[in-house]
Amino acid sequence: MGSRASTLLREEEIEEIKKETGFSHSQITRLYSRFTSLDKGENGTLSREDFQRIPELAINPLGDRIINAFFPEGEDQVNFRGFMRTLAHFRPIEDNEKNKNAAPAEPLNSRTNKLLFAFRLYDLDRDDKISRDELLQVLRMMVGVNISDEQLGSIADRTIQEADTNGDAAISFNEFMKVLEKVDVEQKMSIRFLH
Amino acid sequence: MSSLLLSTLALTCLAAGCSGLNPPVDPPEPQTLPPSPGQNGSGEDVPSVDVPRALGLFSVDYHHVQAPFEIVLWIMLASLAKLGFHWSGRVPAVVPESCLLIMVGLLVGGVIYGVRHSAPPTLSADAFFLFLLPPIVLDAGYFLPGKLFFENLGTILWYAVLGTLWNVLGIGLSLYGVCLLCPASLGDVSLLHCLLFGSLIAAVDPVAVLSVFQEMHVNEQLHILVFGESLLNDAVTVVLYQLLESFLRLPSVSGPDVLLGGCRVLVVGFGGLFVGLFFGLLAALTSRFTPRVPVIAPLFVFLYSYLSYLTSEMLHLSGITAIVTCAVTMKQYVEANVSERSNSSIQYFLKMWSSLSETLIFIFLGVSTIQDVHMWSWPFVCATLLLCLLWRASGVLLLTAVVNKVRRNKVTFRDQFIIAYGGLRGAICFSLVFLIVDFPKKRLFITTTIVVILFTVFVQGMTIRPLVDLLDVKRKKRALPSVSEEMHSRLIDHLLSGIEDVVGYWGQHYWKDKFEQFNRTFLRRFLIREEQQNRSSILRVYQELERQEQGERETAVQAKTVPQTNSRPLLPEEMDSIRRILSRNLHRFNSRIPAYSRHTLHQDTTRTLQRHRSLGERDTQVEDAEFNGLHSVRSGLRRSHTVCTSPTSSIPEEQAAPKHGPKKHLSFDIESE
Numbered sequence: 046m047g048s049r050a051s052t053l054l055r056e057e058e059i060e061e062i063k064k065e066t067g068f069s070h071s072q073i074t075r076l077y078s079r080f081t082s083l084d085k086g087e088n089g090t091l092s093r094e095d096f097q098r099i100p101e102l103a104i105n106p107l108g109d110r111i112i113n114a115f116f117p118e119g120e121d122q123v124n125f126r127g128f129m130r131t132l133a134h135f136r137p138i139e140d141n142e143k144n145k146n147a148a149p150a151e152p153l154n155s156r157t158n159k160l161l162f163a164f165r166l167y168d169l170d171r172d173d174k175i176s177r178d179e180l181l182q183v184l185r186m187m188v189g190v191n192i193s194d195e196q197l198g199s200i201a202d203r204t205i206q207e208a209d210t211n212g213d214a215a216i217s218f219n220e221f222m223k224v225l226e227k228v229d230v231e232q233k234m235s236i237r238f239l240h
Numbered sequence: 241m242s243s244l245l246l247s248t249l250a251l252t253c254l255a256a257g258c259s260g261l262n263p264p265v266d267p268p269e270p271q272t273l274p275p276s277p278g279q280n281g282s283g284e285d286v287p288s289v290d291v292p293r294a295l296g297l298f299s300v301d302y303h304h305v306q307a308p309f310e311i312v313l314w315i316m317l318a319s320l321a322k323l324g325f326h327w328s329g330r331v332p333a334v335v336p337e338s339c340l341l342i343m344v345g346l347l348v349g350g351v352i353y354g355v356r357h358s359a360p361p362t363l364s365a366d367a368f369f370l371f372l373l374p375p376i377v378l379d380a381g382y383f384l385p386g387k388l389f390f391e392n393l394g395t396i397l398w399y400a401v402l403g404t405l406w407n408v409l410g411i412g413l414s415l416y417g418v419c420l421l422c423p424a425s426l427g428d429v430s431l432l433h434c435l436l437f438g439s440l441i442a443a444v445d446p447v448a449v450l451s452v453f454q455e456m457h458v459n460e461q462l463h464i465l466v467f468g469e470s471l472l473n474d475a476v477t478v479v480l481y482q483l484l485e486s487f488l489r490l491p492s493v494s495g496p497d498v499l500l501g502g503c504r505v506l507v508v509g510f511g512g513l514f515v516g517l518f519f520g521l522l523a524a525l526t527s528r529f530t531p532r533v534p535v536i537a538p539l540f541v542f543l544y545s546y547l548s549y550l551t552s553e554m555l556h557l558s559g560i561t562a563i564v565t566c567a568v569t570m571k572q573y574v575e576a577n578v579s580e581r582s583n584s585s586i587q588y589f590l591k592m593w594s595s596l597s598e599t600l601i602f603i604f605l606g607v608s609t610i611q612d613v614h615m616w617s618w619p620f621v622c623a624t625l626l627l628c629l630l631w632r633a634s635g636v637l638l639l640t641a642v643v644n645k646v647r648r649n650k651v652t653f654r655d656q657f658i659i660a661y662g663g664l665r666g667a668i669c670f671s672l673v674f675l676i677v678d679f680p681k682k683r684l685f686i687t688t689t690i691v692v693i694l695f696t697v698f699v700q701g702m703t704i705r706p707l708v709d710l711l712d713v714k715r716k717k718r719a720l721p722s723v724s725e726e727m728h729s730r731l732i733d734h735l736l737s738g739i740e741d742v743v744g745y746w747g748q749h750y751w752k753d754k755f756e757q758f759n760r761t762f763l764r765r766f767l768i769r770e771e772q773q774n775r776s777s778i779l780r781v782y783q784e785l786e787r788q789e790q791g792e793r794e795t796a797v798q799a800k801t802v803p804q805t806n807s808r809p810l811l812p813e814e815m816d817s818i819r820r821i822l823s824r825n826l827h828r829f830n831s832r833i834p835a836y837s838r839h840t841l842h843q844d845t846t847r848t849l850q851r852h853r854s855l856g857e858r859d860t861q862v863e864d865a866e867f868n869g870l871h872s873v874r875s876g877l878r879r880s881h882t883v884c885t886s887p888t889s890s891i892p893e894e895q896a897a898p899k900h901g902p903k904k905h906l907s908f909d910i911e912s913e
Contacts, residue, residue: 079744101741101753107731111738135739137648163732187730200723200818207724224724232649233732236740 054125062126066133066153072238076132080125090122091115106186110166134162137235157222159234164221175216177201317348318599336701338451338602342694345606353610362611363604365671369559372597373668374549376447377560378542379594380471381567382587388464395643395651396468399659401505403469403635404442404476410631411624412438418623425617429681432488437685439480440673441628441692445666446470446560447598448693452664452701459714462655466662474560475509481672482556488677512558516565519548523566524573524767530582531769537582538589541574573767601667608670609690615683624688625695628665636660654711661704664696665689723818 054077062073081087083095096112097103105111115123115131123131133153151158167175167183180201188197208216208224216224302309321344325337352360389396412435419426419434449470453463483501490497523544530537545566552562575583636659644650651659673689676682708715737749 076743082744083742096742099741101750102738105734105738105741107734108738111735111742115742132739132743135736163728163735166731166735183731184727187727187734196818200727203723203818204727221728225728228725228729229649230732233729234736235648236736236743236745237648238743238745 058126062129065126066129067136068129068133068238073129076129076238077125080128090124091128092122107166107183110169110183114162114165132238134159135234135236137237138231154235156231159230160222160225161218163234164218167216173218174213175221177205177214180204180216314600314603315596317344318596318603321603322595322599334702336452336455336697336705338448338598338697339701341599341602342606342609342697345603346609347606348603349607349610352607359611360607362608362674363601363667363671365675368601368667368671369553370550372601373447374546374559374563375590375593375597376450376601377471377549377563378545378567379590380446380450380467381545381564382571382590384564384568385460385464386568388460389468392461392464392468395647396465396472398643399465399469399636399639400472401476403632403639404473404480406635406638407442407628407631408435408438408476408480410438410635411442411627412436414627414631415620415623418619422619426620426681429684432484433679433681433685436481436484436488436676437624437673437688439477439484440669441624441665441689442631443473443477443665443668444470444663445668446474447601447668448664448666448697448701449662451598451602452697452704453662456705456708457716458658458708459655459716461649461651462658462713463716465651465655466659469659471560471564475512475558476505477668477672478556478558479505479508485677508556508558509561511555512552512561513565515552515555515557516548516562516567517569519544519551519562520566520569521767523570524577527570527574527577528767528769530578534579534582537574537578538586541570541586542589544570573763576768605667605670605693609694611686613683614687615681616687617684620684621688621691624692628663628692628696629660632663633660652714654713657711658704658708658713661700661707664700665693666697667693669693726818 054074059070059073062068063070068076080091083099084091085095085098086092093112093116096115097108102108102111115128117123117127130153136154138154138156164175165171167179169179169182181197184197184201205214205216208220210220210223211217318341321341322337325331325340331340349360412431415438416429416431416434419429444466446467449466453466479501483504487497523540526540526544527537530540545563548566549559549563553559574586578586636656640651640656640659669689670693673685676685733749737753740749
């Protein structure tokens with residue numbers, strides 16, 4: 046697998062991915078070998094079944110939604126670029142990047158983009174609002190079956206109540222960001238990708 | 241305030257007077273039996289058998305009650321002193337409690353010295369290590385913020401083991417250099433002696449650190465780093481001290497001996513760990529069978545922890561590690577098995593004993609400073625002080641530079657400064673120095689140790705708070721986490737677990753999940769009672785009913801700060817149950833398809849009955865009327881204020897319960913089961 050991996054990934058591609066995501070060369074090659082090991086069909090893209098084959102992911106309560114997050118709107122396959130783009134959200138924010146205002150577009154692993162990723166886990170219908178139902182769905186997935194609907198309802202209500210500032214009984218992205226302003230999201234939502 | 245002072249002084253004089261009647265005894269030894277039979281006999285002889293004397297109306301027989309009487313007097317003094325400090329609001333804000341207690345001790349020691357013209361009783365090492373230290377460490381271990389501790393465990397161990405080694409070697413060797421430079425006064429202090437001194441003076445003391453840091457509210461990471469280090473460096477200190485002491489007795493030291501010492505660190509550390517684990521699991525198992533006799537349940541917690549400490553001390557392993565491990569291990573199972581009242585009792589008594597121990601330790605430190613013979617040597621003392629600071633600072637800098645490369649959350653320079661500056665020495669050094677085999681310069685060592693302890697506690701202890709403000713060190717988040725924060729944090733945790741699985745990275749989340757699975761499949765099934773699961777639904781119904789009723793009451797009484805849509809403000813119990821639900825069910829990876837089986841319900845039952853999770857939570861309830869949420873367990877590390885204020889604030893809770901007649905009955909049933 047190793048030699049195949051390096052020949053299939055061209056240098057120009059690596060450079061492009063580097064620029065887009067900020068990963069280093071060695072990280073990209075490493076993640077590429079992970080990509081190919083997941084890609085059982087060997088067609089250069091991953092399907093949902095490939096993800097579902099990961100054992101721990103199958104039992105993760107949010108497994109389905111996480112898998113969905115990798116796939117762009119309406120598509121069933123994700124190539125390596127898309128894979129890296131999603132993973133780029135979880136790159137730790139380096140100190141020298143925090144002050145860099147030169148970059149034209151906001152880097153994928155900025156705090157806002159990380160929070161947007163989390164927001165999208167709730168907001169399935171992409172209407173930029175987390176409604177009470179969407180909240181309940183996620184709660185039910187996270188919390189399990191032996192909690193009554195009423196308790197879950199009260200938790201959901203409380204969550205909305207704490208965040209909602211414009212009284213529309215739903216959480217918008219700005220409200221979401223405001224609620225989490227005291228949480229150290231940069232650190233929580235980062236994985237140390239080994240070099 | 242003045243009346244308290246007067247009474248304290250009166251007590252002191254009484255104590256001085258009483259002890260003046262007899263030769264000095266080492267006071268806090270509760271196990272000391274009442275005076276020996278010989279004395280007892282003579283005491284009893286006086287009123288009844290002494291024939292020539294007429295039957296008196298009134299007689300004083302002090303010998304009979306001497307030991308317990310003196311002990312109680314000391315404890316009373318300590319407690320009154322503590323009361324006195326907190327009476328005045330401003331003083332504890334500026335001067336840490338430890339300083340004030342030492343000053344009281346100095347005062348008392350001075351009075352006793354003045355009355356008796358001989359040295360007051362000193363803190364015996366046995367009394368300290370066997371009776372005064374365990375409660376404090378047990379309390380620390382029981383309320384240790386587990387998640388934070390294990391996340392930072394690598395760094396903590398790094399500081400504890402390597403940092404201590406660095407300090408010991410550095411201080412020991414430099415002091416030897418100083419001794420060589422002053423052959424006139426310090427010529428007979430050998431290298432081994434210097435190293436031995438270095439080993440006992442280098443270690444950061446958990447008692448002192450705890451008492452100063454708990455009032456500071458620095459960010460939790462910093463707190464856990466300093467505190468964890470002070471707990472875990474015990475293994476290294478113990479080994480080095482014993483090793484160097486045995487070297488002193490050997491004719492010569494060879495290479496293999498040093499190597500043996502190195503292995504011994506591992507043995508001591510891991511040995512303590514296993515002893516603690518063993519007793520912790522045993523305690524958890526025992527607590528499973530306590531439902532019929534709930535009154536005894538708290539006792540097991542203390543007995544097993546103390547046993548683990550004593551066992552490891554017997555085997556010359558690290559007692560502190562053992563007791564901390566024991567507490568951490570048994571906590572979740574005991575809390576699940578034992579009734580709520582027993583839980584509160586356990587927590588309450590832990591806080592009480594540790595508070596008492598700490599107070600006594602500091603007072604005795606003060607008293608023991610008044611000695612008959614102090615040997616002073618300017619170069620030695622000043623050099624020691626300076627070297628302690630220097631080596632600690634350099635050690636922290638170096639180690640952090642290395643460890644920051646692998647940490648996600650870097651330790652900033654400000655934090656490093658506080659870590660270095662917050663390395664306080666305390667009573668452990670003091671006791672260890674007394675245990676040294678007598679040699680000509682032992683007095684010098686004792687004096688120097690006292691000076692170092694006083695310096696660190698007073699100067700560093702008092703200035704660290706303004707420094708923290710000055711340097712703008714990141715503080716503990718004052719606001720309590722809201723339900724939203726909690727829920728979204730859980731979401732992010734799940735998300736990160738998933739992403740780590742995708743990437744194939746065995747990170748923190750991976751190991752945490754693995755441990756939770758192991759915990760659930762084996763440990764919980766074995767150590768937690770079966771009946772818990774049936775009870776949970778009853779409890780839940782009970783809680784819902786109570787919540788509804790109280791909610792209706794509270795709605796009328798409480799002023800709203802948040803505009804209420806269709807939900808009422810949540811009460812602490814509700815917040816508690818919400819947080820419990822979210823945290824307990826985080827790792828329920830049984831299956832995606834809901835299955836109503838006996839064992840999935842089992843998971844829910846193991847939620848801790850944490851109404852009184854930490855008595856520190858009561859504090860914020862009283863202060864913060866918004867009921868936004870409860871402190872996390874970290875607040876349990878604060879000791880002095882929790883003991884003082886919790887009784888008052890728990891009363892309203894108790895009063896609320898009797899109003900609900902049937903529910904009280906229900907709760908009574910549950911608790912007596």
